[in-house]
Amino acid sequence: MIVVADTSPVLHLARIGRLELIRAVLGEVIVPRTVWSELIQPGTRLEVVAMVRTAAWIAVVEDPELRDLGLDPGETAAILLASSLRADAILIDERRGRGVATGMGLAVIGTLGVLAGAKRAGVIALARPVIAELRTDGFWLADALAEEFLRNLGEARRQDEQDESR
DSSP: OOEEEOHHHHHHHHHTTOTHHHHHHHOSEEEEHHHHHHHTOTTSOHHHHHHHHTOTTEEEEOOOOOOOOSSOHHHHHHHHHHHHHTOSEEEOOOHHHHHHHHHTTOOEEOHHHHHHHHHHTTSOSOSHHHHHHHHHTTOOOOHHHHHHHHHHTTOOOOHHHHHHHO
16 A cells, blocks of 8 residues: 655654554555655654654655645645555645645545554554644644544543533
């Protein structure tokens, strides 16, 4: 299976120490040089850079011929690479990028898709704590979407837990 990754899912999972979930669910992923540069840029925490650099299952390739898609450089390079490789999927989170990728006929997987796959494969017992870690780290996810996602995975909150969180 050929999967091209954008920066966001790789970076967010690396920042919470869960980068291996991508490998467990998707196997090897390919990133264009622009995405790689975004992942290891100055200012990224050293342990995150080390984790990304030592992930032998991340293959870095040169950027495809770029054209303006109205997105940031990493998203653009990832989408165009996925299209040129006729990838089975692109790993991307941002709404606009997902829309462009879908419009180009690409199958889209996001960070939540990786979590769902990890739970279904038994790699993680629960997705809820991983989502909490992601949100603490700055991953934006609407409460309603998070709860719907967790409900679909069989992790619906009990009514008393919902009452306590208010």
